[in-house]
Amino acid sequence: MSNRHLFSSLEGLVPKALRGIVASNPRLNLDEANRVVFDPASPRSTVSIISGGGSGHEPAWAGYVGSNMLAASVAGDVFASPSTKQILAAVDAVPSDKGTLLVITNYTGDCLHFGLAAEKTKAKGRACRMLICGDDVSIGKKSGSLVGRRGLAGQIGVLKILGAAAAQGASLDALYDLGTAVNSQIVSIAATLDHCHVPGRTEHGALDADEIEIGTGPHNEPGYRKLSPAPTAQELVRQVLKYCLDETDPERGYVHFQPGDETALLVSNFGGMSNLELGGLVDELLTQLHTDWHIEPVRVYAGCLETSLNAPAFSVSVINLSGVAAANANASSSAYSLEQIKEFLDLRTDTAWEAVAGCQKTSSSPGERRRPRADQIVRPLPSEGKKVVLNDDDDGNTHDTRDLRVDPALLEAMLREACAALVREEPDLTRWDTAMGDGDCGLTLKTGADALRDAVDRRRVAARGSVVEVLAEVEDILESRMGGTLGGILGIFFVALRTAVEANCSRTAAAAQGGGGGGGGRAGSSLLLSVWAKSLATALQHLAQYTPAKVGDRTVMDTLIPFAEAMRATQSFDDAVAAAVRGAEATKTMKPRLGRATYVGTGVESNKELPPDPGAWGAMVVIRALQTAMQGSAPSTRTTRVDSKFGLREEDLGDLKGIASV
Numbered sequence: 001m002s003n004r005h006l007f008s009s010l011e012g013l014v015p016k017a018l019r020g021i022v023a024s025n026p027r028l029n030l031d032e033a034n035r036v037v038f039d040p041a042s043p044r045s046t047v048s049i050i051s052g053g054g055s056g057h058e059p060a061w062a063g064y065v066g067s068n069m070l071a072a073s074v075a076g077d078v079f080a081s082p083s084t085k086q087i088l089a090a091v092d093a094v095p096s097d098k099g100t101l102l103v104i105t106n107y108t109g110d111c112l113h114f115g116l117a118a119e120k121t122k123a124k125g126r127a128c129r130m131l132i133c134g135d136d137v138s139i140g141k142k143s144g145s146l147v148g149r150r151g152l153a154g155q156i157g158v159l160k161i162l163g164a165a166a167a168q169g170a171s172l173d174a175l176y177d178l179g180t181a182v183n184s185q186i187v188s189i190a191a192t193l194d195h196c197h198v199p200g201r202t203e204h205g206a207l208d209a210d211e212i213e214i215g216t217g218p219h220n221e222p223g224y225r226k227l228s229p230a231p232t233a234q235e236l237v238r239q240v241l242k243y244c245l246d247e248t249d250p251e252r253g254y255v256h257f258q259p260g261d262e263t264a265l266l267v268s269n270f271g272g273m274s275n276l277e278l279g280g281l282v283d284e285l286l287t288q289l290h291t292d293w294h295i296e297p298v299r300v301y302a303g304c305l306e307t308s309l310n311a312p313a314f315s316v317s318v319i320n321l322s323g324v325a326a327a328n329a330n331a332s333s334s335a336y337s338l339e340q341i342k343e344f345l346d347l348r349t350d351t352a353w354e355a356v357a358g359c360q361k362t363s364s365s366p367g368e369r370r371r372p373r374a375d376q377i378v379r380p381l382p383s384e385g386k387k388v389v390l391n392d393d394d395d396g397n398t399h400d401t402r403d404l405r406v407d408p409a410l411l412e413a414m415l416r417e418a419c420a421a422l423v424r425e426e427p428d429l430t431r432w433d434t435a436m437g438d439g440d441c442g443l444t445l446k447t448g449a450d451a452l453r454d455a456v457d458r459r460r461v462a463a464r465g466s467v468v469e470v471l472a473e474v475e476d477i478l479e480s481r482m483g484g485t486l487g488g489i490l491g492i493f494f495v496a497l498r499t500a501v502e503a504n505c506s507r508t509a510a511a512a513q514g515g516g517g518g519g520g521g522r523a524g525s526s527l528l529l530s531v532w533a534k535s536l537a538t539a540l541q542h543l544a545q546y547t548p549a550k551v552g553d554r555t556v557m558d559t560l561i562p563f564a565e566a567m568r569a570t571q572s573f574d575d576a577v578a579a580a581v582r583g584a585e586a587t588k589t590m591k592p593r594l595g596r597a598t599y600v601g602t603g604v605e606s607n608k609e610l611p612p613d614p615g616a617w618g619a620m621v622v623i624r625a626l627q628t629a630m631q632g633s634a635p636s637t638r639t640t641r642v643d644s645k646f647g648l649r650e651e652d653l654g655d656l657k658g659i660a661s662v
Helices: 013-023 084-093 108-123 154-167 172-184 233-245 275-293 321-328 338-346 408-436 441-458 467-480 484-514 521-543 557-570 573-589 614-631 650-654
Strands: 029-031 036-038 048-055 072-078 100-105 128-133 186-192 212-214 225-227 263-269 299-303 313-320 390-392 398-400
Touching (some): 013 036, 013 072, 036 084, 048 084, 072 441, 084 108, 100 108, 100 172, 108 484, 128 172, 154 172, 154 186, 154 313, 172 186, 172 321, 212 233, 233 275, 233 313, 263 275, 263 321, 275 299, 275 313, 313 321, 321 338, 408 441, 408 467, 441 467, 441 484, 467 484, 484 614, 521 557, 557 573, 557 614, 573 614
Parallel strands (some): 048 072, 048 100, 100 128
Antiparallel strands (some): 029 036, 036 072, 186 313, 212 225, 263 313, 390 398
16 A cells, blocks of 8 residues: 555645546536535436545545436545535535435444434425445444444445436335335445555554455454455455355345346445456456356446545445345335346446546537536535624623623633644544544544634634533534534534523523522532533433443543533532543443444454543543633633633622523
8 A cells, every 4th residue: 555645635635626526527516615516407306316425435426426326425524424514505406306315325424414414404394315325244243233234335336226216207215215125135345455545644554464354444444354364366255255145144144145136246446456456356256256156247347436545455245136126026115126227227327437537518519618617616605604692681781692601711711722632632533543443533623623723713702701602613613614423423412512501591590580699609600510510411312312322332422421420410520520531541441332443353352452432532632621721710800700610700600690591
């Protein structure tokens, strides 16, 4: 694997690549701000099929936008899911009277962000469904019981079939049922000579010169098994096909193949194999399918279907087309025959899969000039931003409705300390996530920290001392700038936290007024710490609807849950911080059970201390930084005192009416 690149940094590379992709197909448009490639000619009379995920898998998914395939695609950062806001922009770009089908691979971040987008779309009264595809057999049935099979290039076969069916008028429900049937009949596995290298990163996994890894994930996740010394190509193919097709394997016998079943073979170059070797690999696969498994694929597809940057690796997918027809035969919406399914595979499209480089004109009119590239870039209207509702109290002071106020100088110091701490920790977080996951956690958190610091510098979001305004700003950053699993988890958490803070402020204000309007000093501090404790608990309850993660699963929840529980039990921020630190430290001895880290190979010794979970550690770093800022603050020259437990102004503690109103 080469660690040399034309571009030394990821900064600006994804939108630059998308501009290059649409340049080769003038019929496409690019919403550059949201990284959405879409077909403006996509008819409203057909279901809009949208897919997407992290960048680095090209041509997936922008390369598959066009007639008879995808209506739109949306791209996140490298190996990180796009945000909910981006996905909603894709939905809006290709409106359909028949509905929208989101087709994604089974990764936690994608499921969260696309799931939220689907819910928001349905809340607007528009038909929308989400199909999650998982085809990797390296994830055994027992270890994958919670998360399911992860997605490999088999999903591209699903997209091809569904795109053709949609073009021929299939309903939203019929497409969902057909896609479910196709996904259920795919077996895939990957093998690699080495991991890929991400431009700008110094930390990455690597295999020894005499090793080959089976079961590698498309984001540098460690594989199921390492083979050393490296086997011959023939032996490697034998093992790959055995994992896919051996129905006697209780962990991996996912699909049943009967004699005479018609199948399709998909072989995807992960980006670093030569075409010469890819051709030899396809030949060896077909030879062994015939001699050892009595399988004769009726369709063969080979090339860069879904890549992993420059990884010298490949994936093999076998689709039982006869099984698809059988699985779809009893669909309540519409059933499709084997011949129809093959016709869907054969229907021509003008996407990258069909040599789109030759499609340089928008019509066949003689002499028509190529469409200017500038016309393809769609810039959205500027955002109006969030509106703040203000009320005046009896003293003439203006306060946000249902808000907490703290000393603005202290609030700014807390935000700056938290951002600086995340930036300092980024190299370690990236290194740990590279070892145990896909390596995006550190840069994702740094991106958010840089954006928040910019908001403090340029727009002075802390200047009014409004906690709710800061929480809303964090929401916006998470939604628009931070993709990936952690971005999705924190996005849901902060939406729920802000809403809970507003609601609990109103209740606290009412309680204080009912008690005579006092509550300064310890009483006021207790009331407002109670607001935080209740709000944190509510936010976690809401988050539990979207993730099964709990303490002990080696996730960010190992920090957030102890922090919230200690806050509620002790009413002490210092005690809650200590609980968060203990929770993050404890992840060093935990085996991952959720997320991409679940796919780490079984070769790790059970008693070996692992790096801490980077998400849990990052959350702890922020919480501890807030404490550091509060402990290092000094009283101002006015009568404002910093409360020792949560940085609240004594003047606000004394008159809750000025803090919150219904």
